[in-house]
Amino acid sequence: xxxxxxxxxxxxxxxxxxxxxxxxxxxxxxxxxxxxxxxxxxxxxxxxxxxxxxxxxxxxxxxxxxxxxxxxxxxxxxxxxxxxxxxxxxxxxxxxxxxxxxxxxxxxxxxxxxxxxxxxxxxxxxxxxxxxxxxxxxxxxxxxxxxxxxxxxxxxxxxxxxxxxxxxxxxxxxxxxxxxxxxxxxxxxxxxxxxxxxxxxxxxxxxxxxxxxxxxxxxxxxxxxxxxxxxxxxxxxxxxxxxxxxxxxxxxxxxxxxxxxxxxxxxxxxxxxxxxxxxxxxxxxxxxxxxxxxxxxxxxxxxxxxxxxxxxxxxxxxxxxxxxxxxxxxxxxxxxxxxxxxxxxxxxxxxxxxxxxxxxxxxxxxxxxxxxxxxxxxxxxxxxxxxxxx
Ligand code: HEM
Numbered sequence: 001x002x003x004x005x006x007x008x009x010x011x012x013x014x015x016x017x018x019x020x021x022x023x024x025x026x027x028x029x030x031x032x033x034x035x036x037x038x039x040x041x042x043x044x045x046x047x048x049x050x051x052x053x054x055x056x057x058x059x060x061x062x063x064x065x066x067x068x069x070x071x072x073x074x075x076x077x078x079x080x081x082x083x084x085x086x087x088x089x090x091x092x093x094x095x096x097x098x099x100x101x102x103x104x105x106x107x108x109x110x111x112x113x114x115x116x117x118x119x120x121x122x123x124x125x126x127x128x129x130x131x132x133x134x135x136x137x138x139x140x141x142x143x144x145x146x147x148x149x150x151x152x153x154x155x156x157x158x159x160x161x162x163x164x165x166x167x168x169x170x171x172x173x174x175x176x177x178x179x180x181x182x183x184x185x186x187x188x189x190x191x192x193x194x195x196x197x198x199x200x201x202x203x204x205x206x207x208x209x210x211x212x213x214x215x216x217x218x219x220x221x222x223x224x225x226x227x228x229x230x231x232x233x234x235x236x237x238x239x240x241x242x243x244x245x246x247x248x249x250x251x252x253x254x255x256x257x258x259x260x261x262x263x264x265x266x267x268x269x270x271x272x273x274x275x276x277x278x279x280x281x282x283x284x285x286x287x288x289x290x291x292x293x294x295x296x297x298x299x300x301x302x303x304x305x306x307x308x309x310x311x312x313x314x315x316x317x318x319x320x321x322x323x324x325x326x327x328x329x330x331x332x333x334x335x336x337x338x339x340x341x342x343x344x345x346x347x348x349x350x351x352x353x354x355x356x357x358x359x360x361x362x363x364x365x366x367x368x369x370x371x372x373x374x375x376x377x378x379x380x381x382x383x384x385x386x387x388x389x390x
Pocket of ligand 1: 057086087098147222223224226227228230231234273276277278328329330331332334335336337338339340342343
């Protein structure tokens, strides 16, 4: 086994972030596990090959609870009342909360949102100017409005919600991020008090009786954040893939049933999420060829796994008709994305609506990318929509 102290750590520098596909290809070839430095300088273990990433996602020895960390990288730091969320918890507490939320987040509830998602998509598409930025005008407002519909948030509050979540998730200024976190917390606390006082038929009202205030607050916070950034980036990245392939766009307009496999291929090939949530081994574990001490931080590179030739034939080729597509864009195991059916609905309806209305849309300039070690997506996507159709 190589001595980890002898291995130079990987840095997520500008070269890495500008071309993560290439950087991960080099790392994957060199080995399944690497030492790396997170942007805040903490030491982490970076897992790059499909087999180890997938096994790690389902491995109960890799805890999501930072109580098991010996002090390395922790990710987003949250006030205690927002910390009791699914992505910070292990069994059995995770199992109990997940079961309760899962009871409310049913396929029926998601399917019931379909007309609302279609209405929001249509409304946003109709308001786009002939030359539009599809990120600002479409990919950003669509998921935030859907999540607000799910949580029973007044549409009038959506603008604030969006500014706060952007400041928290895509921070440019630490003071603004802290201030936004305080506002978000205050808003969610009063939302929850209102749901307890006068329950509706939204998801929060349904689970409220069985959760403590902190659990409910943490759940609302996680659904809002988890349900937002990933969908924005997958819509944007997906549109970049589609706009480069006019014949695929024509096929999707003619046969919308192809959208499902196209969305899976977008999630694999243009995965916005680079890394799963950080994990902490509860005992020393061997991953690939490295023994990782308990308490260290392990990061599973989902986007790298998606380009692993041992799991996908011609992994760098975008193939909307790929038969088997066992991507891990929604994770794997006990923390598998609770919102995956809603995400699929938003992506299929969101992309389908634009293709149907603007079958001749084309890029008006190069998209601008926003890259961090955690995620990569389009920040702007200028297009010329070209004639409108119903
Ligand atoms: C394209 C969009 C999405 C992607 C790529 C995505 C990806 C993921 C991934 C990879 C995980 C597991 C993380 C890990 O194990 O480290 C996860 C968990 C989760 N996601 Fe999503 N997600 C998306 C959309 C959504 C939406 C729309 C919602 C809800 C409205 C949502 C809610 C959640 C929740 C609650 C969890 C935690 C599940 C648990 O810990 O048991 N996600 N997501």
